C-alpha cells in the first residue's frame with residue numbers, strides 16, 4: 001500500500017521530520033500546562049502564516065469539521081446565508097448552512113474562472129440581507145482561485161460576515177485574514193501545510209465571535225460549537241483531549257514553512273505552478289480554467305478519446321503512480337496536478353509530469369514534446 005508514488009491535491013506528501021515528530025514521547029495534553037503553551041504557540045505561528053491577530057484554534061477533525069463548525073456556530077433557524085458558487089466545494093457549502101436551519105441563497109458564476117467581483121457587486125446591490133457568506137478560496141476539483149482581497153471587503157461593507165474555506169490554498173496561496181476582512185478562515189492540515197490529515201485550523205474575528213454570542217438560540221452540538229474554545233488558554237482547559245501527536249506533527253510542518261520563509265514558500269508554489277501550466281499548454285493539452293489559476297493545483301483537460309479515469313488507472317497499474325482525477329461531473333474530464341505543500345518541489349513534480357507524459361503517450365496522445373523538458377524550460381525563466 002505504501003510503495004506507490006502518490007501525487008494529489010491533498011493529502012500531500014509529508015516530510016520525514018514531520019513523520020518522526022509524531023513518533024515522539026507525549027505528555028498528558030489535558031493537564032500538562034506545557035502542552036497548553038505548545039498548543040497556543042502553534043496556533044500563533046499559524047496566525048503569522050495567515051496574517052491575523054485573531055485567535056486561531058486547531059480542532060481535532062479533518063478540514064470538513066471547520067466548514068461544518070462555522071455554519072453550526074453562526075446559523076440560526078431562518079438565517080439567510082449567501083453561498084458563493086463557482087465550484088463543487090462552493091456549491092456544497094449550502095448543505096451545511098441548511099443542516100443547521102439556514103436558508104442558503106446562491107450567487108452562482110462560471111465554473112471555469114474566478115468569481116467576477118463586478119457581477120457580485122451588482123447582485124449585492126439588489127439583495128444583501130445576509131448574516132454571512134461562504135466563499136471557497138481555492139475550489140480544488142477545478143483549481144479555481146477566488147480573489148478574497150476583493151470579495152471579502154465587498155461583503156464586509158454590507159455587514160455580511162465572511163466564512164472562507166481556504167483548506168486547499170492556505171500556506172500555498174497568500175491569505176491576509178485581517179487586511180481582507182475574513183471573519184472565519186478555515187484550513188486543513190493535509191493540504192499545503194503537508195501534515196497528515198486530521199486537523200482543522202480556524203481563525204475567528206471579534207465580529208464573528210459577537211455574532212455567535214448574540215444568538216437567540218443555542219448552538220446545536222458540541223464538537224461544532226466554536227465558542228467552546230474561547231477561554232481555553234485563560235482557563236488552561238481544553239473542551240476535549242487534544243490529539244497531541246497530530247498537533248506535534250502539524251507544529252513541525254508549520255516550522256518547516258516558517259524556516260523556509262512564508263513568502264519563499266508562496267514564491268515556490270507560484271514558480272512551480274506557472275511552469276506546470278505553461279508546459280501543459282505547449283505540450284498540446286488544455287487547462288480547464290480560463291483564468292483564476294490557483295498555484296496549489298492545476299486542472300488539466302484529458303482528451304476525450306483517452307479519458308481521465310483511464311489515464312489514472314493506467315498510470316497506477318503500469319507505473320505504480322497515483323495521480324488523481326476530479327470529482328463528478330468532471331471525474332473523466334480532468335486530471336489534477338496537486339503541486340501544493342511538499343508536492344511543490346522540483347523532484348516530485350518532475351516525477352509526476354514524467355509519468356503523465358508516459359501515460360498519455362502509451363494511450364495514444366500525440367505530442368512531439370516531452371512534458372518534463374517543457375517544465376524545465378519554463379521553470380528556468
Ligand SMILES: *Cc1c(COP(=O)(O)O)cnc(C)c1O
Nearest residue numbers: 063064089138139140165167168
Ligand atoms: C480538501 C478540502 C476540504 C476538506 O475536505 P475533504 O474531506 O478532504 O475533501 C475542504 N475544502 C476544500 C476546498 C478542500 O480542498
